[in-house]
Amino acid sequence: MELCVRLDRVSKRHGTTTAVNQVSLEIQRGEFFSLLGPSGSGKTTLLRLIAGLDFPDQGHIYIQNTLVNAQPPDQRPVNLVFQHYALFPHLSVYDNVAFGLKMRRQSSKKIQSAVGKMLELVRLQGKERRFPNDLSGGEQQRVALARALVNEPVVVLLDEPLAALDQQLRQSMHGELKRLQQELHSTFICVTHQQDEALMLSDRLAVMSAGTVLQVGTPQELYHTPHSTTVADFIGLSNTVTGVIAGGEGEICWMRKEGLPPFKVPRPVHPISSERVTVMIRPEQLAIGCGSSTSVSENSIPGIVEKTVFNGNEIFCHVRLSTDVLWVVRMPSSTFRTQLLAIGQPVQVEWLIQDGIIFPVHGVS
Amino acid sequence: MAHPGRDHLPGSRRIVNRLLPIQSPFPIRVALLLSLLFWGICFLLPLALMFLVSLISRGPYGGLEWTWTGENYVRLADPLVIGIFLKSFLYASGTTIVCALLGFPLAYCIARSSRAWQQWLLVLVMIPFWTNFLVRTYAWVLIFRADGVINGFVKFLGWTGDPIPLLFTDFSVFVGLVYGYLPFMVLPLVAALERISIHLEEAARDLCATRFRMFWHVVIPLSKPGWVAGAVLVFIPSLGAFITPYLLGGGQSLMIGTLIQQEFLVARDWPFGAALSFGLMGTILVLWGWLGRKSTEQAAG
Structure with missing residues (x-):
């Protein structure tokens, strides 16, 4: 397997608190990898470090074997799906999805076909001219996904992608996320505090607590052979x-x-x-x-x-x-x-x- | 009977109901009516009086002669008056643009600073309002004049020639206008920028936008309400400004505001002064309507 993202003893402090403490992780190409942990465990900070929205105080971040520590977010081959989607309210669905390609100065012909294909993939054909505020929560979620995926990033980062949806919608989006990831053969790194979500979607996951990674493994490994009571408590009842x-x-x-x-x-x-x-x-x-x-x-x-x-x-x-x-x-x-x-x-x-x-x-x- | 209670209302309530046919509790309607009355008397009535004045003639000794005439409005077409109008619009537009360029970085810094800092920075922006505008404009006279702060400093640096002419120039008027109206651009911009989620900026950066393109494609369009409010608040008062051009421009730099003031107080030609005021108001309204139609066309197309 090909290594996609590598974190080497990465630390990040926010003021006096250490948000991420000496975290090392290796994420393979094509993997659906989840960071699972309670709020404040540093998982979102870790995602932002990979996206380039925050920069590590210590350690090294490699994306496809390139050190990206000092690279600004616009130069990294990753795209983030924000927790509350962060769709541009002044742009239509089409322009939201096309934003990344426009910023990379792709030809309008290429943009048109890529955006069209992507909107079809997330089942939003016919809504190109709508504005984000006119869409339902599930539709907004899919625009946010399309906006990230259309850039064909090496890694798609998802910050609590389903947290803002109601229970029923969340379950149908589980399938949708997995389908998209498999159809596009892309690497997903997903932050969540929902253990069932993490277990169902992930190929592998890391359980985080207080800025450190407690255990990394497949859902089965983590559920059946947890290394500590904290992991056991966090995944399932015990x-x-x-x-x-x-x-x-x-x-x-x-x-x-x-x-x-x-x-x-x-x-x-x-x-x-x-x-x-x-x-x-x-x-x-x-x-x-x-x-x-x-x-x-x-x-x-x-x-x-x-x-x-x-x-x-x-x-x-x-x-x-x-x-x-x-x-x-x-x-x-x-x-x-x-x-x-x-x-x-x-x-x-x-x-x-x-x-x-x-x-x-x-x-x- | 559809409204059995209506006939039994006391007379005062019936009057209020008829004058203000909106669905609100009675006390609120009374308060609204009183405030409408206040604005009617204090705003519309003087305006109507001035409109009447603009349609009559000037008496031989500066009084008002009640003979109807449209001559005051004909005089607006005088090339001299048109020149002053054009110059005022140029100044006001320039002031608005410079205020926007200077105000945006300041407003952005204030909007993106921490809560505690934000309060202090806003106080700093508003501190000038604590002193009289006239006094503040006189301060610029002290800075600009021949033996003023700037020329004193230049002299200190070793300049031996004549003092640089700063006061009573177009430049000094322009600086005075920008200084006076900058806060009116900054405050609405801060309010608009503050409402833009930091995540939208991050999303733009994440989607390969450079810092500059993030501002151009996301921050600036999203802060449009602030730009519009700020532009109106700067453009209109600077168009009619008279203290600044009067004190910092001297006789050289006549703007509409100074011209109107002179017609009323120096030339004692109230009818022409009034006609000038309505000419200014009319121009602004026409401009406003044109901009409004243009922006709706843009939104529709």
């Missing part, structure tokens, strides 16, 4: 319990925690200095059982149903395992199950040992 590893044979150890019966966890891959560890299990990997038919590869812990949350296609059952451990079990909804999970009902929470993920606990607790 149930955790912190306890002490105590003996065991082979690939499996015993874990003890006050108030819970001992249960089995996979042996940590890397030797862990401290004995205290946190085990994390995803809500959908848990099941409610009767406790009679547990095999050797399963754990079963008794608990009491505290509440159930029903959202149509799923039930989230909150089960209290001990005074300080409350876990959520996620399951497909059915009338039968709903009846079974009355509040106060004693149940068994069961899961496969291998689904538990172990994190070392740092510091004193």
Whole structure:
């Protein structure tokens, strides 16, 4: 694969706060790459550094193996889709999309055919003469996309591209974004705080927090093998319990925690200095059982149903395992199950040992 | 009956309703009516009186003689008067253009500075208004005259010749006009520029626009309301200005404002002065209408 964007220990301060701290990333050509993190984690700053709207205090930014640290935005082969689109209100849809080509002094013939093609691609034919303020949110979004894509940039940068749209529109735009990226074989770098969006769209993603990259990987890697509890918490729901590893044979150890019966966890891959560890299990990997038919590869812990949350296609059952451990079990909804999970009902929470993920606990607790 | 309550309204309300047939609460309508009345009496009435004056003759001793005549308007076609009109329009246009060129960078800096700075910079722009305009114009006399600040400085640098003639020239009038009306260009421009999202500028830069083309294609067109307001606020008062050409231009530099003032106070020819005023007003209105039609044509085409 061809390297498209490379960040080498890039830092950026805003006043006294460090917005981006020693970030290194490599983004391949043709990739849909997402930067996922809570607001204030530095992901938008990182995007602006790549676009050239901000300049790094330290480190190097390469686009197609060219150092672009000092290049102004008009000379970089990247285009940004702004969070609130930033469409030019005094220009028609056509002129908005044609802006970049006009600035690069392309021939009007070329502009006409490129803009026409692009408007067709984002399904806005017939709206050329309209002005941005006369368009719906979804249409504005597509104009913003077309305005960036028509320049055939090496990298398309998207800043929370779907944040301003309502839920239904957002889902249809998911497909649209992916389709555009694949049809144009272009590299997309997308900033988002919506984890479902990032998981669905991305080939790879980076989870950011407080200006640093916590983990980079495919959606599956990040969801199933997070490197830290922060990543696990940020991507999907997670149930955790912190306890002490105590003996065991082979690939499996015993874990003890006050108030819970001992249960089995996979042996940590890397030797862990401290004995205290946190085990994390995803809500959908848990099941409610009767406790009679547990095999050797399963754990079963008794608990009491505290509440159930029903959202149509799923039930989230909150089960209290001990005074300080409350876990959520996620399951497909059915009338039968709903009846079974009355509040106060004693149940068994069961899961496969291998689904538990172990994190070392740092510091004193 | 369609409006059962209407017949029972007290008389005063009925009158107000009839005079101002708009859908607003009664107290607001009363307030509107009073303000209309105020403007009618204080603005339209004097204007109407002056229009009457422009249609009568001057008495032998500078009084008013109530015989109707159109002669005052015929006198407007005098080449001397037309020359002064043309010169005034030239000055006013020049003042507007220079104010726009000087005002835009200043307005842009103010609009793009931080909130705290912005307040201080705006205060700086408005500080001149705290003093009388006449006093400020006299200050320019001190700067420009033969033994004034500029000539003193030139002398200090070693100039031994005659003092440079600055006061009572077209140049000094022009500087005075630009100085006097620059804030009227800056303030509406700041308001207009402030409303342009910084993201639009960034988008332009991101779309391969150089700094200059970003201004040309995005910032300047989007701040058009500010340009228009500023141009009107500078052009019209500088067209009718009389203190500046009077004090800084002396006898050499006659503009319409000074001419009108002279007709009223020196020549005591009120009817001709009034006709000059209406000639000026008419010209501005015609110009305005023409510009307005042109801009709507542009928007439509």
